[in-house]
Amino acid sequence: MLLIPCPYCGKRNECEFIYGGPVGAKRPDPNAVNDAEWVEYLTVTPNPQGPVQEKWWHARGCGEWLVIWRDTRTHDIMEAPDDAT
Amino acid sequence: MSYDVTTQRCGLAALFDLKGSRETIQNWAGDVLPPFPDGPNTRSEKNETELFHIGRDHWIVRSPLSQEDTLESRLNPADCPPDISIVRISDTLTFFRVTGRDTLDVMAVACPLDLHDSVFGPDAVTHTEAFGLKALVLRYADGFEIAVEQSFGDMIEDYLIRAIS
Numbered sequence: 254m255l256l257i258p259c260p261y262c263g264k265r266n267e268c269e270f271i272y273g274g275p276v277g278a279k280r281p282d283p284n285a286v287n288d289a290e291w292v293e294y295l296t297v298t299p300n301p302q303g304p305v306q307e308k309w310w311h312a313r314g315c316g317e318w319l320v321i322w323r324d325t326r327t328h329d330i331m332e333a334p335d336d337a338t
Numbered sequence: 339m340s341y342d343v344t345t346q347r348c349g350l351a352a353l354f355d356l357k358g359s360r361e362t363i364q365n366w367a368g369d370v371l372p373p374f375p376d377g378p379n380t381r382s383e384k385n386e387t388e389l390f391h392i393g394r395d396h397w398i399v400r401s402p403l404s405q406e407d408t409l410e411s412r413l414n415p416a417d418c419p420p421d422i423s424i425v426r427i428s429d430t431l432t433f434f435r436v437t438g439r440d441t442l443d444v445m446a447v448a449c450p451l452d453l454h455d456s457v458f459g460p461d462a463v464t465h466t467e468a469f470g471l472k473a474l475v476l477r478y479a480d481g482f483e484i485a486v487e488q489s490f491g492d493m494i495e496d497y498l499i500r501a502i503s
Binding site for chain 2: 317
């Protein structure tokens, strides 16, 4: 179980949150990349063995969106919003 | 084994959802609202009217149903400034009171929050989960109140009966 630090509510059980996906790569200019690069941008999400930057929505709480860095090997939340308690 | 707990399904209350900056809402509502709670997920009360601070720039006002018309005429949602939102939500939530010696044990079945006094104080109120549903949970005298979307009322009543028996 993850305890995710919400900037408004403090640490809360992950069951109150909805995963919002990874923080994506910068959107390339569709006219400047080939089809394979465009498809990769659209469909391939980062899945590193280590830190990954993710969006989470406190849907069953205060409704805040937040971005955290989570280590996929340990589930440690390495970096949270500055005002999370 | 059964728990020493009493549950009660409450009747309707007057509820208004307020969104926007505290200053603008305060200026608009005047003295009809209790003082705004200072901390996140806390509540204040004045003359049977409670104000729940349940999110960033987000509050819920609760009053006895008999005061609904008065509250609505004072809050005047239809003419409020465009940068705030006031919506009557009286019929959207069903409240349950859970009281008794073993309340914490039953609440631990329902809710993932740590509800001990030291963490969830006497003026605490927050959105969280109850039996897997989004719910508003607050302390009430010697127990707790749980509010869920009204269409789940019967289901939560059944869950509470099963949890305490």
